[in-house]
Amino acid sequence: xxxxxxxxxxxxxxxxxxxxxxxxxxxxxxxxxxxxxxxxxxxxxxxxxxxxxxxxxxxxxxxxxxxxxxxxxxxxxxxxxxxxxxxxxxxxxxxxxxxxxxxxxxxxxxxxxxxxxxxxxxxxxxxxxxxxxx
Amino acid sequence: xxxxxxxxxxxxxxxxxxxxxxxxxxxxxxxxxxxxxxxxxxxxxxxxxxxxxxxxxxxxxxxxxxxxxxxxxxxxxxxxxxxxxxxxxxxxxxxxxxxxxxxxxxxxxxxxxxxxxxxxxxxxxxxxxxxxxx
Numbered sequence: 092x093x094x095x096x097x098x099x100x101x102x103x104x105x106x107x108x109x110x111x112x113x114x115x116x117x118x119x120x121x122x123x124x125x126x127x128x129x130x131x132x133x134x135x136x137x138x139x140x141x142x143x144x145x146x147x148x149x150x151x152x153x154x155x156x157x158x159x160x161x162x163x164x165x166x167x168x169x170x171x172x173x174x175x176x177x178x179x180x181x182x183x184x185x186x187x188x189x190x191x192x193x194x195x196x197x198x199x200x201x202x203x204x205x206x207x208x209x210x211x212x213x214x215x216x217x218x219x220x221x222x223x224x225x
Numbered sequence: 226x227x228x229x230x231x232x233x234x235x236x237x238x239x240x241x242x243x244x245x246x247x248x249x250x251x252x253x254x255x256x257x258x259x260x261x262x263x264x265x266x267x268x269x270x271x272x273x274x275x276x277x278x279x280x281x282x283x284x285x286x287x288x289x290x291x292x293x294x295x296x297x298x299x300x301x302x303x304x305x306x307x308x309x310x311x312x313x314x315x316x317x318x319x320x321x322x323x324x325x326x327x328x329x330x331x332x333x334x335x336x337x338x339x340x341x342x343x344x345x346x347x348x349x350x351x352x353x354x355x356x357x358x359x
Contacts, residue, residue: 092252095274099233099305103350112349116322118226139307140229141275166350168302171233173273188250215246216237216280216300 092181094174097203097223098136098143102156103166106133106148113137113146130202131155145202170209171218174225178206181222190214198224226315228308231337231357232270232277236290237300240267240282247271247280264336265289279336304343305352308359312340315356324348332358 103109106124113135114121120138127134131154137144147169149157159169175181178198186192191211201207201223210220237243240258247269248255254272261268265288271278281303283291293303309315312332320326325345335341335357344354 093247093273096230096233096276096278099230101350101352105350109350113227116319116324116348117354118318139227142230144230144305163351165347166352167346168305168352171278171302184252185250190250212301213299214250216235216239216243217297218235218300218302220251 092175092184094176094225096142097172097174097225098145099171100145100147100169100221101166102147102159102163102169104148104160104164106135106146109146109148109166110135113144119144126150127202131157132202134202169219170221172207172221172223175222176225178208178222178224182208185210226309226318228310228359230276231306231308231359232279233305234279234281234303234355235300236281236293236297236303238282238294238298240269240280243280243282243300244269247278253278260284261336265291266336268336303353304355306341306355306357309356310359312342312356312358316342319344 110121113119122136124133124135132147133150135146147156193209198206198208206224208222212219244255247253256270258267258269265284266281267284269280281290327343332340332342340358342356346353
């Protein structure tokens, strides 16, 4: 079921500083910031060739990464996103195996405009897993 | 400088349970456990096609992931490893830019038998970064 790693999401408190660190210090290919108010984040994609790093800064009220940054004010690794061929089949298989799907269990449109689901980190050893329809 | 994402390392308290979750629940390609006493971990590689997930369980006294698991007993995302073409040139460039290299600043042989370095997570927004000579 689990396909390729679409991205690693890192929550950062200061996107401008993070962009400077990835672009200048690490010499990575860093795109321009993209505000996604409907997702409560501003995102910057870092292209590392075989996958992407997504730098996420909270945007607006009730950002889904606000609580994470309250707990870890310097930032940190937030989630891993894997591609799946059929997100509804993946969901049903995971639920049958006892894994918890966050929210109401129905896929939402993610930051790439594709259906996504999140799995409870307690079922996967503290790692928040996003599944994205490929 | 920053090359492809070689792996994402996840610290887990129970490798047998983690292998079962990745193999059976997530349907991933999971290799057999590999004890690396010189690195203080037992590792399991999960091949997701474009990169690898490394599940790490402490092995022996003074494991480098023991403190992490004391703070996060259920486990969690531990570090990201990127490939670099020339690890000494990368180190010198990073140090010149003010980034801190952990340890004595000299590359050590990592879990894949290649020279590696770790960068201070405080310089990269809470993410521990490993660089591996490609």
